[in-house]
Structure formats: C-alpha cells, structure tokens
Amino acid sequence: MMIQIRNKISILIILIVILLSQITAETPEVKITGYVRGNHQAPLAYVNIFFTDGIEGGMSDESGYFELHSKRFGQRIIRISHIGYEQLEIPLLLERNKPIALAIELKKTFVKLDAVTVSASSFTATDGEGHTLNRLDVVTTAGAAADVFRVILTLPGVNTVDEGAGMFVRGGDVSENLIILDGATLAHPYRYESDQGGYFGMISPFLLSGTYFSSGAFSAKYGNALSAVLAMETLGMPEQPSTDIGVGLAAVSFGGNYPLKPNRLGLRFSGNYSNTTPLFQLNGGTDKFDKFPVSWDANISLTYRPDARTNLKLFNYFARENLGVYYNSPTFSGNLSSGNDQWLTNLVVNRMIGERTSLRSSLSINYYRQKLLLGNLIIDNSERLNKLRSDLSMTISRRMKINTGLEIILSELENAGTYPEDANDLRPEAPAIRYDNNYFQIQTGLYIESEWDISARLFTITGLRTDNQDFKSDPIIDPRFSLGYRLTETQIVKFATGRFHQFNQGRVVDPNYGNPALPSMQAVHYVAGYELKSGLTNLRIESYYKEYSRLPLDSLMAGDERYTGKGHGFAYGADFFLKANYNLISGWTSYSYLVSKRKTLNYPELVATDYDIRHNFTIALKVNIMTNNSIGFTYHYTSGKPYTPGLGRWNAERLPAIRRLDLSYSYYTYIHESNFLVFYAAIANLLDRRNIYGYYYSPDFSQRTELRSTYGRNLYFGISLSIK
Amino acid sequence: MKKISILILVMVSLVFGQDISNYILNAKKQVQIGYYSWDEKQMLEARATFERLLGKSDRDWLIRYYIAYCDYRLTTYAINQKNKEAVKKYLQDGFEQLEQCLDIKPEYADAWALISAMYGYKIALIPWSGILYGPKSSKAIATAKELEPNNPRIALIEGISAFHTPEQWGGGKERARELLSKSSELFRNDKPTSELPDWGYSEAHAWLGILYQQEDDITTAKQHYLKALEIDPGNGWVRYNLLPKLSNQ
Numbered sequence: 001m002m003i004q005i006r007n008k009i010s011i012l013i014i015l016i017v018i019l020l021s022q023i024t025a026e027t028p029e030v031k032i033t034g035y036v037r038g039n040h041q042a043p044l045a046y047v048n049i050f051f052t053d054g055i056e057g058g059m060s061d062e063s064g065y066f067e068l069h070s071k072r073f074g075q076r077i078i079r080i081s082h083i084g085y086e087q088l089e090i091p092l093l094l095e096r097n098k099p100i101a102l103a104i105e106l107k108k109t110f111v112k113l114d115a116v117t118v119s120a121s122s123f124t125a126t127d128g129e130g131h132t133l134n135r136l137d138v139v140t141t142a143g144a145a146a147d148v149f150r151v152i153l154t155l156p157g158v159n160t161v162d163e164g165a166g167m168f169v170r171g172g173d174v175s176e177n178l179i180i181l182d183g184a185t186l187a188h189p190y191r192y193e194s195d196q197g198g199y200f201g202m203i204s205p206f207l208l209s210g211t212y213f214s215s216g217a218f219s220a221k222y223g224n225a226l227s228a229v230l231a232m233e234t235l236g237m238p239e240q241p242s243t244d245i246g247v248g249l250a251a252v253s254f255g256g257n258y259p260l261k262p263n264r265l266g267l268r269f270s271g272n273y274s275n276t277t278p279l280f281q282l283n284g285g286t287d288k289f290d291k292f293p294v295s296w297d298a299n300i301s302l303t304y305r306p307d308a309r310t311n312l313k314l315f316n317y318f319a320r321e322n323l324g325v326y327y328n329s330p331t332f333s334g335n336l337s338s339g340n341d342q343w344l345t346n347l348v349v350n351r352m353i354g355e356r357t358s359l360r361s362s363l364s365i366n367y368y369r370q371k372l373l374l375g376n377l378i379i380d381n382s383e384r385l386n387k388l389r390s391d392l393s394m395t396i397s398r399r400m401k402i403n404t405g406l407e408i409i410l411s412e413l414e415n416a417g418t419y420p421e422d423a424n425d426l427r428p429e430a431p432a433i434r435y436d437n438n439y440f441q442i443q444t445g446l447y448i449e450s451e452w453d454i455s456a457r458l459f460t461i462t463g464l465r466t467d468n469q470d471f472k473s474d475p476i477i478d479p480r481f482s483l484g485y486r487l488t489e490t491q492i493v494k495f496a497t498g499r500f501h502q503f504n505q506g507r508v509v510d511p512n513y514g515n516p517a518l519p520s521m522q523a524v525h526y527v528a529g530y531e532l533k534s535g536l537t538n539l540r541i542e543s544y545y546k547e548y549s550r551l552p553l554d555s556l557m558a559g560d561e562r563y564t565g566k567g568h569g570f571a572y573g574a575d576f577f578l579k580a581n582y583n584l585i586s587g588w589t590s591y592s593y594l595v596s597k598r599k600t601l602n603y604p605e606l607v608a609t610d611y612d613i614r615h616n617f618t619i620a621l622k623v624n625i626m627t628n629n630s631i632g633f634t635y636h637y638t639s640g641k642p643y644t645p646g647l648g649r650w651n652a653e654r655l656p657a658i659r660r661l662d663l664s665y666s667y668y669t670y671i672h673e674s675n676f677l678v679f680y681a682a683i684a685n686l687l688d689r690r691n692i693y694g695y696y697y698s699p700d701f702s703q704r705t706e707l708r709s710t711y712g713r714n715l716y717f718g719i720s721l722s723i724k
Numbered sequence: 725m726k727k728i729s730i731l732i733l734v735m736v737s738l739v740f741g742q743d744i745s746n747y748i749l750n751a752k753k754q755v756q757i758g759y760y761s762w763d764e765k766q767m768l769e770a771r772a773t774f775e776r777l778l779g780k781s782d783r784d785w786l787i788r789y790y791i792a793y794c795d796y797r798l799t800t801y802a803i804n805q806k807n808k809e810a811v812k813k814y815l816q817d818g819f820e821q822l823e824q825c826l827d828i829k830p831e832y833a834d835a836w837a838l839i840s841a842m843y844g845y846k847i848a849l850i851p852w853s854g855i856l857y858g859p860k861s862s863k864a865i866a867t868a869k870e871l872e873p874n875n876p877r878i879a880l881i882e883g884i885s886a887f888h889t890p891e892q893w894g895g896g897k898e899r900a901r902e903l904l905s906k907s908s909e910l911f912r913n914d915k916p917t918s919e920l921p922d923w924g925y926s927e928a929h930a931w932l933g934i935l936y937q938q939e940d941d942i943t944t945a946k947q948h949y950l951k952a953l954e955i956d957p958g959n960g961w962v963r964y965n966l967l968p969k970l971s972n973q
Contacts, residue, residue, distance in 0.1 A: 046765065048772035055747060057776050059769060081775060083795075084813040136855055239863060536850070583851060624851075628892065668855070670894045 166197015171571025248718025
C-alpha cells in the first residue's frame with residue numbers, strides 16, 4: 001500500500017516537473033514581424049496583436065510595425081484588434097528558425113446601424129443615437145402639440161392639407177398609410193377622425209418607446225400599403241416608479257409607472273381628459289361650436305418577464321370623443337355632430353429561442369364605432385379588427401439576418417346610414433342613398449426577407465411578401481429590395497424599390513353598392529437617395545417615382561359594374577431634409593417637391609390629385625437658453641392644393657398657399673433631486689393667418705363658401721410633473 | 725491515475741490563474757500610471773493587456789470592466805486632445821464592454837457607476853443632451869448605490885457629476901462637496917481585494933481641491949492637493965497641473 005502511494009507521488013512529481021519545465025525552459029522561438037495599415041495604407045499605431053491561445057502579444061508602433069515572439073511551434077492564431085476597426089484573425093504555422101513577416105490591412109468598422117438605415121425614406125424617433133428624432137424632439141416641436149403624427153408632418157414627403165394631423169405621403173391619400181402599434185394594425189389611428197385623417201394621432205408620444213416612419217419603399221416585414229408605414233412601439237417594463245400629473249388649459253392627465261416586482265412585473269397606466277371649452281373661451285371661436293370638442297382616453301399595460309428570455313405585454317387602450325361644430329356650405333348651414341369610441345387590446349409575446357433567434361407574436365382586437373350627422377349624411381359604422389401577427393428573426397451570421405412572419409386579420413364591419421347622391425348637396429331633404437350592411441373579411445399575409453451586409457460598405461434588404469383577401473384565387477406577390485452603399489463613414493447612397501398592394505375598403509367594395517370583386521390597388525416605388533450622418537448632423541436628399549395601377553374607377557354604370565380596377569396614376573418628386581445641432585440651437589428643415597396625378601374614382605381623366613401639393617417647406621427650430629429653458633419655432637409653407645371650380649374642370653385650380661408660424665416655450669427643472677417639472681406655453685398660428693383649406697360648392701357650382709382655419713392665433717399653456 | 729490527472733489540472737489552473745491575476749494587477753497599475761502621467765500609449769498598452777486576457781479565465785466580467793475603465797480614461801485624454809472621433813469610439817466601446825460585463829454580473833456596482841460616469845461625458849460634450857442622458861446617468865448611479873451603498877467610487881462619480889451639474893438640476897458645489905467628502909471617508913476605510921478596482925482615492929481629494937480653489941479657499945485647496953499626492957505620489961495631474969496653477973494664483 002505504502003509502495004503504491006509512493007509510486008503515485010513519484011509519478012505526480014515527475015509530471016509536475018515536466019510540466020513546469022515545459023513552461024519555464026528556454027526554448028528556441030519564432031519571430032513574427034509585420035506592419036499594420038488602415039485605410040489608404042496609412043500606418044496604424046497601438047494595434048493590439050496577440051495569440052488567441054495565450055497572453056503573449058504586442059502593439060504596433062507609430063509606423064505600424066510590430067514584433068511578436070512565440071516559443072511554441074505548430075498551428076497558432078494571432079488576433080489583430082484595434083478600436084474602430086474590424087478584428088482580424090490569422091492562422092499561422094510556426095516552425096523553428098522560420099521567421100514570419102506579415103502585411104496586415106485592417107478595415108474600418110462602420111458603426112453598425114440598425115436595418116432602417118439601409119432602407120430608404122425611413123425616419124426613426126427613439127431616444128439614443130442614430131435616430132432621426134428623439135422623444136424630446138417630438139414633445140417640444142412647436143405647433144405639434146406633442147403629437148407624433150403632427151411631428152411627422154414636419155418631415156419631407158409628408159404633406160398637410162388642413163389644420164389636422166392627416167398624413168398625405170408622396171402623392172398618396174391619407175388612407176394609404178399603414179399604422180401599426182406593437183404589431184397591431186390601427187384602422188382608425190386619428191382623433192376626431194375626418195376624411196382628411198383627423199385632428200391628432202391616437203397614441204401619445206409619452207406611451208411610446210420607439211417610432212419608425214417610412215415614406216416609401218419600405219421592407220416586406222412592415223406589411224402592405226400604397227404609400228407609407230408608421231410602426232410604433234409602446235413602453236415596456238418600467239424601471240423605476242413614477243407618477244405623472246399634467247394640467248393644461250384644456251386637458252388634465254394622470255399616469256403612473258410602477259415596477260411591481262423589479263424586472264419581473266411592471267404596470268403602466270395613464271388617463272387624459274380634454275375639454276376645449278376654456279381654450280376657445282380664452283382665444284375666441286366659441287361661436288363655431290354647438291358642442292365643444294371633448295375627449296377622454298385611458299390606457300393600462302402590464303409587462304411580465306417570467307424569465308430572462310421571455311417578455312409578455314398586455315396593452316389596453318380606450319378613447320371616446322364628441323363634438324358639435326357649425327358647418328356652412330351653400331346647401332346646408334347647420335350642425336355637424338360626431339362621436340367616436342375606440343378600444344384596443346393587444347397581447348405581445350417576445351421570446352428568444354437559442355442565442356440567435358427571436359420570436360415575437362401579437363394578438364390584438366381593435367374596435368371602432370363612429371357616429372356622424374351632417375345634413376343628409378348619416379354615418380353609424382362599427383368595425384372590429386382582430387389580428388394575429390407572428391415574426392421570427394434569425395441571425396444567421398454577423399452579416400446576415402433572416403426575418404419571416406405571418407399575419408391574419410379578421411375584420412367585421414357593420415355599416416348603416418345615408419350618403420348624399422350628390423356630394424355637394426347636403427340638404428337634409430336632398431336625395432340620399434341608404435346603406436345598411438354587415439360583412440366579414442379575412443386578410444392573410446406572409447413574408448420573408450434577408451438583411452445582408454455584403455461587405456462593410458454594401459448592405460441590402462431583399463424580401464418577398466404575399467397577401468390575400470378572402471382567399472381569392474389571385475394572391476398578391478410583392479418583391480421588395482433596398483440597397484445601401486456607404487461612401488465614407490458618414491455618407492451613404494441608397495436605392496430601394498418594391499411593389500405594394502392595398503385592398504380597397506368602404507363604399508367601392510360594398511356588396512350592395514360597389515364591386516366586391518375589385519382587385520387590390522397597386523403601386524410600384526423607386527427611391528434613390530443620399531444621406532450624410534455626422535454626429536448630430538443629418539442631411540438627406542431623395543428622389544422617387546411611384547406608378548399606380550388597378551385603382552378603383554367609377555364607370556358611372558349601375559351595380560357591380562360601377563367600379564372597375566382600371567384607374568391608374570403616378571407621382572414623382574424630391575425630398576430634402578437637414579437636421580443640425582449647434583448646442584444652443586437645434587432643429588431641422590425639410591422641403592418636398594411633388595407631382596401627383598391619378599385617374600381614379602369619379603375623376604374620368606388623369607388629373608392632379610386632391611393632395612398634389614407642389615411645394616412643402618418646414619423649418620422647426622429650438623433654442624436652448626440657460627440649460628433648462630427652451631423656445632421653439634415651427635414655420636410651414638405649403639403651396640395651394642388643387643380644387644375643382646366647376647363641372648368637368650377637374651382640379652383645374654389651386655387654393656392659396658398655406659403659411660403658419662407656431663411658437664412654444666418650455667421650462668424644465670428638477671424638484672427635490674428627481675421630480676421633473678415642465679412648464680410649457682405655446683402660441684399656435686402666431687401670425688393669426690386665416691388659411692383657406694377648401695371650398696364648399698353648390699351642386700351647380702354657382703355658389704361656394706370657404707373652409708378656413710378653425711383657429712386664429714391661440715394660446716395654450718400647462719404644467720406637467722413627474723414624481724419619482 | 726485519474727486523481728493524479730485532476731490534481732495536475734488543478735495545479736496548472738492555479739499556475740495560470742496566478743498569471744492572470746498578475747496581469748490584471750500590472751495592467752491596472754499601468755492604466756493608472758498612464759492616466760496620471762498623461763501617457764496615451766501606456767493606457768492603450770494596459771487596455772491591450774486586458775483585451776488579451778479575455779476568455780482566459782472566469783473573470784471576464786472584471787476584465788471587461790477594466791477595458792471600459794481604460795476607455796473611460798482614454799476618453800478623458802481624447803476630449804483634452806479635441807479628438808472627437810476618438811471620443812466617440814472610446815465611449816461606444818466603453819458602453820459595449822460594460823454592457824457585456826453586466827450581462828455576466830448584473831449586480832456589479834462599479835460597472836453601473838462607470839456607466840453613469842460615461843453618460844456624464846456624453847452630457848459634457850453636448851450639454852442639451854443632459855435632458856436625454858441625465859436620467860440614464862441617474863438611473864445607473866442609483867442602481868450602483870442600491871447594490872453597494874458604501875462604495876467610495878460611486879460617491880466619487882456622483883460627486884464629480886454634481887460638480888458639473890447646475891444646482892437646479894440636483895447638482896451644485898455643496899452637493900459635490902458632500903459627496904466627495906463622503907467618498908474620501910469611504911476610501912479611508914476601504915480595503916479592496918487586490919484584483920478589484922481601487923482607483924479614485926487620490927482623485928477624490930483632487931476634485932475637493934478644485935472645488936475649494938474655485939471658491940478661492942487656497943489653503944484648503946492646497947491641503948486637498950497635498951493629501952492627493954500623499955495617497956498617490958504619482959498623481960501627475962495634481963503634481964504638474966493643479967498644484968502649480970494653485971501656486972500661481
């Protein structure tokens with residue numbers, strides 16, 4: 001027994017001696033030398049060069065020269081690492097008395113920006129670097145009333161046709177945008193909805209963690225719409241408790257964010273009540289309303305993280321609004337009363353599968369009820385939209401990502417009311433067509449796309465999308481492609497193209513009065529652009545061409561034949577955007593040029609569209625004074641939109657240009673360390689300009705009345721307090 | 725024989741592990757010397773050493789912290805040299821390293837504190853961005869304090885931040901004095917484990933000196949500068965910059 005132990009100890013000692021001698025003995029070594037160079041063969045100093053299986057290494061000197069020594073022979077790998085450059089690994093075969101000389105060239109790593117950078121015409125609004133606008137920009141833009149949609153109106157390619165927030169993008173109608181919230185489609189994303197969009201966006205920026213807006217040629221994953229996509233993400237798990245209180249001239253709000261179990265379970269809620277009576281009493285205009293616009297909304301969300309890889313969020317939203325406004329047209333002077341209800345419930349599940357795949361699914365129910373009474377126009381519509389969406393994102397390699405997903409949308413519509421036979425004759429006794437129908441639609445969509453960084457300079461997104469409505473036999477297949485080439489670290493040129501479809505909605509496909517067999521509308525986008533992004537400066541210049549086909553066209557025949565898909569059109573233009581920051585002054589300016597013509601609906605020939613606005617210019621500036629004071633100015637110039645001045649003279653004339661200057665002031669400070677107080681005041685329409693947004697004509701065009709600004713110059717103020 | 729193999733493995737690990745510790749200690753010392761002697765090369769060499777140590781032990785969280793710490797010091801150097809590109813890349817790398825450090829060890833208070841300090845640099849570069857990064861910086865330092873209320877570096881970073889923050893935003897000289905004095909007191913009783921961060925004691929007194937100097941209290945300022953040198957005679961920032969300027973005042 002003792003002998004056995006002694007033997008074992010002897011073996012152990014021998015092994016340790018051998019091992020230590022291996023480590024410490026002086027052995028011949030092999031020398032590796034070389035030069036490291038960067039862009040344009042410039043020598044790179046202080047580059048770290050080391051063996052991956054050891055700690056030996058060295059650094060290059062001012063001339064890029066380095067020297068390494070290895071006492072081990074055989075296969076070894078050296079890693080060359082330098083901040084701001086792509087890491088490189090070189091396998092070497094090290095042999096006794098065979099020095100190695102290397103010439104190494106490192107490539108600059110361009111800061112990897114997210115996919116939206118590759119796609120043309122995209123803007124993001126999220127805190128952090130690399131985004132077009134941050135949340136503070138959204139909240140403090142003068143004239144935008146802290147409304148995401150109104151801020152988007154200051155971006156190029158987006159036109160405004162009235163005082164509202166309706167987005168008419170690059171020659172497209174307001175109904176041709178896809179608005180998504182956490183994957184749920186918002187069929188009615190506006191407050192005080194009208195056929196020009198609405199007065200505000202439905203979702204407050206204070207509920208959002210990120211916003212992506214693309215004015216064209218967006219990638220397959222976002223979905224299908226003829227013009228643009230706005231994808232918003234709501235806030236997730238609250239990190240610290242806070243209570244928010246806001247009091248303004250026409251609104252009060254209250255909200256809270258509470259981590260119930262830190263990083264596991266969190267609650268957010270907020271509620272707003274708005275009554276515009278004091279606003280009009282202070283600023284004038286009380287004579288315009290029978291019932292002042294009143295609205296309230298509430299939302300509550302629960303976020304649950306059962307484990308580090310899974311996140312569940314249940315978001316609930318409810319809103320109600322009512323107004324009664326005096327309406328004056330040659331055929332009808334009276335009251336327009338309307339009331340809308342909306343609620344949304346959305347369950348979102350995010351889960352990481354393995355290290356490289358993420359799954360995101362959302363199940364949403366969006367209900368909307370609209371009631372409106374205006375002369376012989378009576379609307380009592382309701383719509384329920386149920387949607388399931390699932391997206392899988394797989395990182396294949398450092399350079400490639402595959403996204404795929406599906407969506408199923410079930411829509412139930414119950415419509416009832418009357419609409420005037422002649423759109424210009426609103427007299428209650430004038431002939432009107434009664435409608436009363438319920439119908440059900442199923443839409444399905446499927447997409448796959450790859451985000452591929454072909455090289456450090458060249459990026460692409462290639463995708464394919466298919467959509468179908470009511471399982472028709474002609475599925476739509478839409479290819480999409482975008483390409484970005486980085487000229488330098490700060491400059492990119494982009495090109496994007498794609499085919500887009502949108503299913504017709506409303507009267508044109510009404511089973512009783514329209515043609516349910518109408519094909520989906522089609523647009524093909526081509527976008528080319530240049531972008532400079534250097535620090536906080538962002539310059540973009542883009543041009544685009546869009547071709548429309550399969551648009552609904554009124555054949556003036558009765559029954560199913562009334563609408564055909566033979567309408568067509570085009571739009572082209574150029575957009576310019578510059579955002580800069582000079583510490584005290586920051587802001588952006590945008591200019592758009594647009595030509596948009598269509599032959600569609602009751603326009604029997606190719607004419608300028610109602611939203612063919614040739615020139616649109618915006619400048620939004622903010623001056624920061626003494627750290628916590630900020631003054632903002634926003635100036636809009638929009639050239640006149642077309643209108644039809646007489647029978648058969650389709651959009652032959654243009655309204656006067658719209659000009660508007662808005663001013664805002666905010667003062668923010670901390671109270672007791674972390675409680676954040678903001679006082680704000682805004683003067684909208686500072687120059688008190690009464691813009692003309694349209695004319696109401698009599699049926700024979702012999703008389704007309706003007707649709708002018710609802711507001712003259714008006715003042716609004718309030719405070720908000722965030723208690724932490 | 726199996727037992728012998730395990731024993732050998734353990735011994736090899738011990739020998740190699742000892743090496744890693746020595747490398748960490750030396751590189752830690754080197755970055756401090758590099759910073760105090762305003763020697764970019766030394767700081768980069770220390771950073772390179774830390775980078776080589778990655779993946780070689782179970783202490784990657786600490787090594788990532790040190791790489792970020794080198795980035796932090798190199799950012800200071802780059803700001804002074806007005807090298808905006810370098811500032812941007814060091815800050816970006818620093819945040820990435822700290823993120824990875826916290827992925828491994830989410831409760832590491834020093835990493836949270838350093839994140840807060842790096843946000844401070846972002847704000848210093850673009851003052852209006854305080855509205856964006858201020859809350860992030862506050863949240864990071866609050867997390868750090870919650871994890872280790874008596875960590876002297878947290879009080880130091882908070883004190884430096886208060887020094888640069890207007891009073892109405894929760895900063896100011898009084899607040900800075902209070903925090904820097906607290907940091908100095910905590911450092912006095914701090915007994916860090918050799919591998920863990922121990923920087924900041926001398927710096928706390930340097931900042932106290934600057935604070936008093938701005939108030940024209942030359943005597944107290946000098947006391948703090950001398951104390952800083954007593955703690956770390958190699959503090960070139962105090963010896964060759966702050967103290968001579970004070971003498972000329």
